[in-house]
Amino acid sequence: MHSELRDQATQILLENDRGGYTVPTARLYPYQWNWDSAFAALGFSVFDRERAWLELDTLFEGQWADGMVPHIIFRRDDPDYFPGPAIWQSGTTPPSSGHSQPPVVASIIRHLMETGGPADRERAKVLFPKVYAWHNWFHTMRDPDGTGLVGIVHPWESGRDNCPDWDIGLNTIDVPGDLERYERRDTDSVDAEERPTSSEYDRYLTILKFGRECRWDHIKIARDGPFFMADPGIQFILLRADRDLLHLAELFDLADHGRQIEHWIERSVDGCQSLWNEKVGSFCARDLRSGEFSNAMTNISMLAFYAGAGGSDQRARLVSHANNILDRCHYGFPSWDPRDDKFESKRYWRGPVWAMANYMIVQGLTECGELGLAERIRLDTLRLIKKSGFFEYFDPITGDGHGGTDFTWTAAIYLAWSRARPSSQAA
Ligand code: GLC
Numbered sequence: 001m002h003s004e005l006r007d008q009a010t011q012i013l014l015e016n017d018r019g020g021y022t023v024p025t026a027r028l029y030p031y032q033w034n035w036d037s038a039f040a041a042l043g044f045s046v047f048d049r050e051r052a053w054l055e056l057d058t059l060f061e062g063q064w065a066d067g068m069v070p071h072i073i074f075r076r077d078d079p080d081y082f083p084g085p086a087i088w089q090s091g092t093t094p095p096s097s098g099h100s101q102p103p104v105v106a107s108i109i110r111h112l113m114e115t116g117g118p119a120d121r122e123r124a125k126v127l128f129p130k131v132y133a134w135h136n137w138f139h140t141m142r143d144p145d146g147t148g149l150v151g152i153v154h155p156w157e158s159g160r161d162n163c164p165d166w167d168i169g170l171n172t173i174d175v176p177g178d179l180e181r182y183e184r185r186d187t188d189s190v191d192a193e194e195r196p197t198s199s200e201y202d203r204y205l206t207i208l209k210f211g212r213e214c215r216w217d218h219i220k221i222a223r224d225g226p227f228f229m230a231d232p233g234i235q236f237i238l239l240r241a242d243r244d245l246l247h248l249a250e251l252f253d254l255a256d257h258g259r260q261i262e263h264w265i266e267r268s269v270d271g272c273q274s275l276w277n278e279k280v281g282s283f284c285a286r287d288l289r290s291g292e293f294s295n296a297m298t299n300i301s302m303l304a305f306y307a308g309a310g311g312s313d314q315r316a317r318l319v320s321h322a323n324n325i326l327d328r329c330h331y332g333f334p335s336w337d338p339r340d341d342k343f344e345s346k347r348y349w350r351g352p353v354w355a356m357a358n359y360m361i362v363q364g365l366t367e368c369g370e371l372g373l374a375e376r377i378r379l380d381t382l383r384l385i386k387k388s389g390f391f392e393y394f395d396p397i398t399g400d401g402h403g404g405t406d407f408t409w410t411a412a413i414y415l416a417w418s419r420a421r422p423s424s425q426a427a
Contacts, residue, residue: 009411021058025404030078034101043412067137070096082185106241141218148271158231162196163349164342165285165294233300236307272309296337306364329396352393355413
């Protein structure tokens with residue numbers, strides 16, 4: 001690893017620090033985002049453990065009374081971002097958005113503990129009940145019928161905003177005539193060609209309007225809202241996080257919590273099977289209202305390894321699929337299959353490579369003994385950063401960086417990999 005890049009990565013985290021929480025990047029994303037903060041904590045832990053824990057503590061300051069940890073926490077109104085607190089109207093202190101994001105936190109906490117000492121264990125113990133309440137929220141509010149499949153109520157909840165996975169859910173949404181007029185701010189700092197389209201934005205705002213108008217009644221949103229889909233990303237990340245949370249419950253002698261978490265895990269392992277799309281030979285997103293499948297493999301399908309999901313035949317098919325996809329790119333892993341006509345190499349989640357997704361893919365593949373594939377993806381990520389810098393995401397064909405610059409999670413993953421080879425990554 002290059003010490004110059006390592007210094008640059010450290011500098012990015014320090015500069016994106018807003019005093020206890022980190023913004024993903026200046027201007028484009030001026031608030032605290034949920035899974036971005038989890039990865040920021042991972043990055044900080046390489047050189048400042050106290051600051052790493054503080055990032056998680058401030059994230060949980062935004063936790064709702066029902067356990068949800070929102071996807072954005074608004075500590076001050078910033079005109080650079082739309083939609084801000086006045087549109088969401090969460091009615092909480094601090095103000096926040098009205099849905100969640102992939103719950104990677106428990107896995108990061110376990111990592112911090114296993115790379116730390118007794119003080120880290122104490123910090124983890126304090127956070128445990130809060131993380132448990134959040135997981136409980138996912139298993140009840142996002143799976144009200146106890147099916148083992150956790151839904152998302154907005155593409156933004158997946159953290160993969162405009163992935164073609166969501167097209168089937170978005171296409172059924174009628175944009176109401178009384179949708180308020182709005183002005184996007186994201187295209188002020190990033191080329192519109194790299195961002196979601198205006199028709200997608202209208203639908204994002206339509207879903208948001210439903211939540212706001214029912215005052216964020218999450219059961220109502222799941223049952224009657226305009227959008228309810230299952231996301232392999234949330235499903236796999238939550239399953240992995242439940243396994244890590246169970247490990248913590250055992251360590252802290254919390255037997256009742258442990259039993260409940262075991263029950264969640266059992267149900268989720270079964271639930272994963274309803275995401276297996278035999279036609280594609282991969283786990284795919286699915287509309288929970290119509291049952292319709294999304295029809296291509298994504299980077300997030302590869303998190304089956306990270307979750308410990310799927311049987312050996314399914315995993316073998318994923319590996320062979322992954323190799324075919326990687327052979328068509330110069331840099332993996334793309335967020336949409338380049339052989340599909342919806343692939344767009346520069347447009348956000350419709351093709352580009354994301355470093356933090358690669359981090360989780362590499363961790364899962366390594367743990368499952370797929371070392372060659374894991375190393376290929378890890379080295380691709382490092383080559384991208386070396387060639388283009390710490391961008392938000394990268395074109396899998398040209399390797400060019402796109403979106404925000406000096407991006408927190410890209411820097412954090414570089415730092416995490418500079419500390420440990422993947423074969424020694426903690427669980
Ligand atoms: C975009 C990404 C999301 C991320 C946020 C802040 O909305 O899709 O995953 O959390 O930006 O970086």
